Amino acid sequence: MTTQTVPTASTTSTDKGVSAPQGLKTGQPTTALSGGVTGADQPAADRGRTSIADVVVVKVAGIAAREIPGVYDMGGGLSRTIGAVRDRVPGGRPNVGRGVKVEVGERQTAIDLDLVVEYGVPITDVAREVRENVISAVERVTGLDVVEVNVTVNDVHLPEEDGEAPTTDSRVE
Numbered sequence: 379m380t381t382q383t384v385p386t387a388s389t390t391s392t393d394k395g396v397s398a399p400q401g402l403k404t405g406q407p408t409t410a411l412s413g414g415v416t417g418a419d420q421p422a423a424d425r426g427r428t429s430i431a432d433v434v435v436v437k438v439a440g441i442a443a444r445e446i447p448g449v450y451d452m453g454g455g456l457s458r459t460i461g462a463v464r465d466r467v468p469g470g471r472p473n474v475g476r477g478v479k480v481e482v483g484e485r486q487t488a489i490d491l492d493l494v495v496e497y498g499v500p501i502t503d504v505a506r507e508v509r510e511n512v513i514s515a516v517e518r519v520t521g522l523d524v525v526e527v528n529v530t531v532n533d534v535h536l537p538e539e540d541g542e543a544p545t546t547d548s549r550v551e
Contacts, residue, residue, distance in 0.1 A: 442515035448499035452477030
């Protein structure tokens with residue numbers, strides 16, 4: 379299986395003489411997983427081209443990471459705050475890509491994840507399970523080889539943060 383990065387819109391030249399795709403946001407290229415061929419004499423499955431946008435890899439990785447017990451949330455402090463506001467807006471959808479960054483090459487991808495874990499769970503075990511689940515899901519869904527998944531735990535969610543009373547007894551009366 380060969381992959382190649384292809385623009386999905388026409389190109390226009392910039393002031394430095396480099397072609398840039400029109401209509402694409404920066405960092406939003408697609409990856410063609412099959413070059414495809416044309417012609418009625420070719421098998422039906424080979425006629426045409428399959429392209430996967432980077433945002434697809436972001437969403438698959440985000441969903442797979444959230445499936446692991448012990449992962450409370452994803453993203454840095456500011457992105458979680460914005461996400462909380464966004465989730466409360468009527469009609470707003472949760473951003474499954476929050477806390478996920480990807481680099482997609484021709485046949486491979488590298489993924490960076492920012493996690494918030496529940497207090498009390500073994501962080502190294504959660505990170506290992508997240509890594510395994512993300513690699514499995516991304517490779518199965520996209521066909522890309524995942525070369526690395528870097529996990530950064532940037533916060534721990536405490537039970538008191540949900541408004542619960544602390545479970546420890548006081549040493550003083």
